[in-house]
Amino acid sequence: MMNNLKKYPNTSKNDLQMKNTDLKSKTKEALEADLKTIKSVTGVLIGVLLVLFAVTLYGVFTKENKTPFIALIAVGVSCGAIVPLQFVQMKKIKAELNVRKEIQ
Numbered sequence: 236m237m238n239n240l241k242k243y244p245n246t247s248k249n250d251l252q253m254k255n256t257d258l259k260s261k262t263k264e265a266l267e268a269d270l271k272t273i274k275s276v277t278g279v280l281i282g283v284l285l286v287l288f289a290v291t292l293y294g295v296f297t298k299e300n301k302t303p304f305i306a307l308i309a310v311g312v313s314c315g316a317i318v319p320l321q322f323v324q325m326k327k328i329k330a331e332l333n334v335r336k337e338i339q
Contacts, residue, residue: 258331270328277321280314287311 258266288311294304 258327263332263335266328266332270325270332273321273325273328277318277325280318280321284311284315284318287314 261269287307291304291307291311294307295301298304
């Protein structure tokens with residue numbers, strides 16, 4: 236807990252505890268709904284990023300003015316940074332659902 240306070244100096248100890256207990260306070264149905272939503276949003280995001288990269292690569296290799304396409308690569312990489320965070324959140328939700336399943 237103290238290491239997290241060092242990482243996030245503007246975060247109080249209570250804020251960190253709330254983040255840890257946020258999943259525990261939700262119902263099983265709410266967690267399953269959140270998991271389904273995150274999966275679908277992540278799938279759509281990955282699809283859109285693939286299309287963006289395909290169009291960008293096509294533009295870089297076929298067009299004479301490459302500047303807008305190079306900028307789009309940066310946009311794609313920036314948006315792609317969201318995907319691992321979504322997978323981490325899915326993993327946390329699945330772990331909480333497994334803990335609840337083991338308890339029953």
